[in-house]
Amino acid sequence: MPYRLHLMVCAGTGCVSNHALELRDALSAELAKRGLGKEIEVVTTGCNGFCGVGPILLVQPDGIFYQKVQVKDVPLLVEEHLVKGRPVKSLMFTPPEAKEPVPKMRDIPFFGKQMLVALRNRGMIDPEKIEDYIARGGYQALAKALTTMTPKQIIEEIKASGLRGRGGGGFPTGIKWETCVHAHSDDGVRYLVCNADEGDPGAFMDRSIIEGDPHSVIEGMVIGAYAIGAHQGYIYVRHEYPLALRRFTIALDQAREYGLLGKDILGTGFDFDIEVHRGAGAFVCGESTALMASIEGRVGEPRAKYIHTVEVGLYNKPTVLNNVETFANVPVIIERGAKWFAAIGTEHSKGTKVFSLAGRVKNTGLVEVPMGLSLRELIFDIGGGIADDGEFKAVQTGGPSGGFIPEDLLDLPVDYEKLYEAGSMMGSGGVVVMDETSCMVDVARFFVDFLQSESCGKCTPCREGIKALHGILSRICDGKGSEADLAMLEELCSVIADTSLCALGGSAPNPVLTSIRYFRSEYEAHIQGKCPAGVCRALITFRINDKCTGCHLCFKACPTSAVLGEPKQMHTIIQEKCIKCGACYDVCKFDAVTKE
Amino acid sequence: MIKLRIDGNEVEVNAGTPLLKAAQKLNIEIPTLCYYEGIEPYAACRVCMVEVVRGRRRRMVTACNYPATDGIEVFTENERVRRARRLNLEMLLGRCSEVPVIRELAAKYGVEKSRFGYDPKEKCILCGLCVRMCSDIVKANVLSFAYSGPRRKVVTPFEREMATDVCIACGACAHVCPTGAITIEDLSQRRGEVPEMPLGPKTAISIPFQQAVPKVPYIDPDACIKMQTGGCGICAQVCEPEAINYTMQDEVVELDVGQILVATGYQIFEASQMAQYGYGKLDNVLSALEFEKMLNSTGPTGGRVLMKNGKEPRAIGLIHCIGSRDARYHKYCSRVCCMYALKFAHLVKDRTNAEVYQFYIDMRAFGKGYEEFYSRILDEGVNMIRGKAAEVVEATWGNEREGHLLVRCEDTLIGKFREVPVDMVVLCAAIEPNADQDRIGQIFSLSRSPDGFFLERHPKLDPMGTVNDGIYLAGCCQGPKDIPDTVAQAQGAAARILALISKGEVFLDPIRACIDENLCGGCKVCNNLCPYSAITFDDVKKVSIVNETLCKGCGTCVAACPAGAITGSGFTDEQIFAEIEGILADAGNK
Amino acid sequence: MAKLTISELQKLREKLAQERQTREGNARGQIIIHMGTCGIAAGARKVMTALLEAMDKQNVRDVIVNTSGCAGMCSKEPMATVQMAQQAPVKYISLNEEKIVRILNEHVLKGSVVKEYALAMGSERVG
Secondary structure (H helix, E strand, O other): OOOOEEEEEEOOHHHHHOOHHHHHHHHHHHHHHOOOOOOEEEEEEOOOOOHHHOOOEEEEOOOEEEOOOOHHHHHHHHHHHHHOOOOOHHHEEOOOOOOOOEOEHHHOHHHHOOOOOOOOOOOOOOOOOHHHHHHOOOOHHHHHHHHHOOHHHHHHHHHHHOOEOOOOOOOEHHHHHHHHHHOOOOOOOOEEEEEEOOOOOOOOHHHHHHHHOHHHHHHHHHHHHHHHOOOEEEEEEEOOOHHHHHHHHHHHHHHHHOOOOEEEEOOOOEEEEEEEEEEOOOHHHHOHHHHHHHHHOOOOOOOOOOOOOOOOOHHHOOEEEEEHHHHHHHHHHHHHOHHHHHOOEOOOOEOEEEEEEEEOEOOOEEEEEEOOOEHHHHHHHHOOOEHHHOOEEEEEEOOOOOOEEEHHHOOOEOOHHHHHHOOOOOOOOEEEEEEOOOOHHHHHHHHHHHHHHHOOOOOHHHHHHHHHHHHHHHHHHOOOOOHHHHHHHHHHHHHHHHHOOOHHHHHOOHHHHHHHHHHHHHHHHHHOOOOOOOOOHHHOOEEEOOOOOOOOHHHHHOOOOOEEOOOOOOOEEOOOOOOOOOHHHHHOOOOOEEEO | OEEEEEOOEEEEEOOOOEHHHHHHHOOOOOOOOOOOOOOOOOOOOOOOEEEEEEOOEEEEEEOOOOEOOOOOEEEOOOHHHHHHHHHHHHHHHHHOOOOHHHHHHHHHOOOOOOOOOOOOOOOOOOOOHHHHHHHHHOOOOOOEEEOOHHHOEEEOHHHOOOOOOOOOOOOHHHHHOOOOOOOOOOOOOOOOOOOOOOOOOOOOEEOOOOOOOOOOOEEOOOOOHHHHHOOOOHHHHHOOOOOOOOOOOOOOOOOOOOOEEEOOOOEEOOHHHOHHHOOOOOOOEEEHHHHHHHHOOOOOOOOOOOOOOOOOOOEEEEEEEEOOOOOOOOOOOOOOHHHHHHHHHHHHHHHOOOEEEEEEOOOOOOOOOHHHHHHHHHHOOOEEEEOOEEEEEEEEEOOEEEEEEEEEEEEOOOOEEEEEEEOEEEEEEOEEOOOOHHHHHHHHOOOEOOOOOEOOOEOOOEOOEOOOOOEEEOHHHOOOOOHHHHHHHHHHHHHHHHHHHHHOOOOOOOOOEEEOOOOOOOOOHHHHHOOOOOEEEEOOOOEEEEOOOOOOOOOHHHHHOOOOOEEEOOEOHHHHHHHHHHHHOOOOOO | OOOOOHHHHHHHHHHHHHHOHHHHOOOOEEEEEEOOHHHHHHOHHHHHHHHHHHHHHOOOOOEEEEEEOOOOOHHHOOOEEEEEOOOOOEEEOOOOHHHHHHHHHHHHHOOOOOOOOEEEEOOOOOO
């Protein structure tokens, strides 16, 4: 009997941690109980991207989108929607600006403005079933590439599409492949490596693609391997991505079983196989030379490269290294043609880009948008604006070493060059939104601290320089900074960027430089002893004003007994005892505790 | 060859030459910290950065590993470069604030004090030279980096203090360390072991001793890293004439010669056998040869007399006759010790203010001028104590609690027991036959006298000949002697050899053994009996053959041959019996 | 599973895609069975099962079968609405197993409305 309804349960890591698997089991059990098991199918899918409202349930073919579905909602949902055909409003999503819930997924602005290329199968397939992938046209591009195209034609097609590396560098993929083909290899051995060592905090584009659609990556890799003449590929996946690892391994086995990987692929005589290599989680191993060193079994440290890895890479052979999203784009380009792909985006940045929206934005999650979309559209239309109706302050793109972009540059299109000119970068696609509660000096310090501990420590500027940056920023946050410190920061930053061995150090100054460039007044305020956002503890004072009703809550909340006062009388704070934890500020219902 | 410009000067190099090398060609110095000739560039210190201009693109690169390409322009000292170096050095100075190399280099770029920190203790700049040396060159893989970011450091496996099970103590890490952050410590003493080389280790390549012939460096295969692990190979890289050959093996050369001079020398009596003198157990108890090495101006101390702690001794005791003239070891006199002990005394007096005590049984100043030298030493104020030292023990001296020695002996001239405090003791150990003297003797069919040395043919009439014609003796293999005696004997032997060579032919006594091949049964009894190794076996004919040149006609084989196949030529049994009869013919008549 | 060749991949894809058509929301039309309490009491469940079985038998995969609540004409239950793409919906009343199969065959698959069972064309106006 054909299934008349399909319940697509999102099983990305975000939803799974919100008990999506329990939800799936409860749904199956409820359907079985009602004898609907044969006409309604429950499908576990990869991440839908709207992780903030998980677990997500999509009912197809109706296209009804349910959010935050709990196990206890299951009987009602089955009774109302699945049996009686009355979609349950209480489980639908209400966009921030709307009054009424929006039933259909495509009508929700978060989804409506997206354009899915790399994430084309998102939410529509079970990632553990190759049949689902094939049903949606999977491996058709591979068949086309292997039978109707020469390697050279594939490379030309990728070049014409304008696809650029999605891992951060933005190097044109087609040119990279072409260089690899032309690079000399004694025995003709070339390697193809997929970089899935996604380390930017809060960014999970690659994880989501592997978890949700592993075959798209495999297909892209096989096409790439055919184009460059590689017979062995590697995928370097972080050990912290257990689900991605598991699904990718399952997908590899299925692809081998179907003859889509391994010897004599699709009967064409082309051999290629992929080995999974788990990374131990060093941020720096996302850097190409460090990653290859790690695969070879050496310490994951970048080495100085004036000869590119595409010429002398893994085991000293010409090696193509692309990230997950790049490979996921490849089959679409082959199938639909370079022209179609090149029509999307801006002059130099083609296609779409997956971003992970995080920070002080209403709709956090994963989105895929065409290049050239403005940051404003990304944050306010798709992201739904600032959380808690706060005021936008800055957005950081490109991961921890991306720069901060202020409000007056919000109309900047998402484009490799434009972001670079603004002092930031595309990176792998992390987007962190900050509102007025963020202190830019503190945020810069936070990211510098992250980069300091993730630096491998090999070269002087990255190891000692970032440490020095952290020291100076901490000094400013502690209110001990001076004008000279600002000049020193800028001097240090330019030398670190100029002389670091790899891109980690090279881009590390971005948060500091852009925060000085766009938010210099905040630094000056700190030097004068004020933290405008009220974040830096050394620079804030908590006081109780005459709105105090003597509710005594702050008295109880204070961990150091710094609050004095009898119930029903005005309370005061003893500054000497105050550790500025903000507990009193948080508990006060009358705005009587002020922070300055 | 390609052309590039460095600081405005054109230079021609092979494509791919690192800029650092290209600059050297122009005598342009680029500072480096993590670079070392022969080790793959690491590009970590970022001090060697230069600016490269290619077309419209300007970028900072590390000179140590940036390959030269045609038409590029390099700036090694412009403002951008200077600023990069200045700041990187300032960062390093903030890390290692008191390391002279960093301070000097930083000062060159105008940095006296770092704004980024002050650490007087840290010496390691994490240049990784030691790690690369240990893993890439030595291939011992002991040192590696651990931790990341600012916590990075160089560690031994599992950060154990002593990685002695893997460290081969080659010292290469300490050698390449630019800041002196690595020191080599002899842990053997901490582990209660006797150090093998009291006067310090020598390198794997050395000239064995100053008078070595040929005077060329030699690689000790047991110490050479290349031969042990396959790593290193630095000597071959730096040797311009390409004279290093690791695959060279000991060769056995077969020469056809007519005469042989045996001059195999002697060995020194192992003084640690006489535990009472503390050799090998007490610091500052040295053998005479070690002391000689110390006195050598090209030796480990540069000729200075120093104790293990590096201080000059206040008193030195020289003990004669260690193992010589001693019924328990060697009864003979070693003949050289008295005189070299006097020489030591003279040199010590000459170079230090130390008191010198000679503990002797009696002075043997027998050679020409020896007695005069003895008198001179006495005039120099050397204390002569007649009496064999009984033992050397550790002792305190004045307020100092330990580390000093006490020599106990009987002074036979005053008839008293004495204890003499000294800082250092030198043992004049006996000359004794080589350990393999017996084996050498067998090869040349040489007899040995009761003392174990080779026996000369006649002590007075033929002191250099042996019972075997054409084999001669010279030097201490025949018995202890000093240099003049050795030279005299050797020259005498040489003259004998030359005399025979110039004569061109050898006169043999007519008496020799003769084997009748028809009677010889091939039992080989005679082969091993012949004291002159004159009988060999012919494997084709299956009979024994006498080498007539070697045969002395002694008759041993004649008497031993069970088949009666051997006769002495001119001395058949019949002839001998006839002779006897002839002699005895008249006997009955008398 | 034997290894695929190009043509086998093509066939497999077509088969799998057809099976999953409704998941994508691609369909030539939609049949909505009214499943209010009144509908279920009048036998809508049986009608639904019969419809699904018939579709399975004839390998009809591009028709969406959905449910809805009471349409307000409880006396005419079981009811169903057939909505073909770009056409006005047609409401059928007083259905049973045979009738729904005929509607499937004639209206949904061949395009001719089964006038005997039909109530009216078009849907009631909302608001």
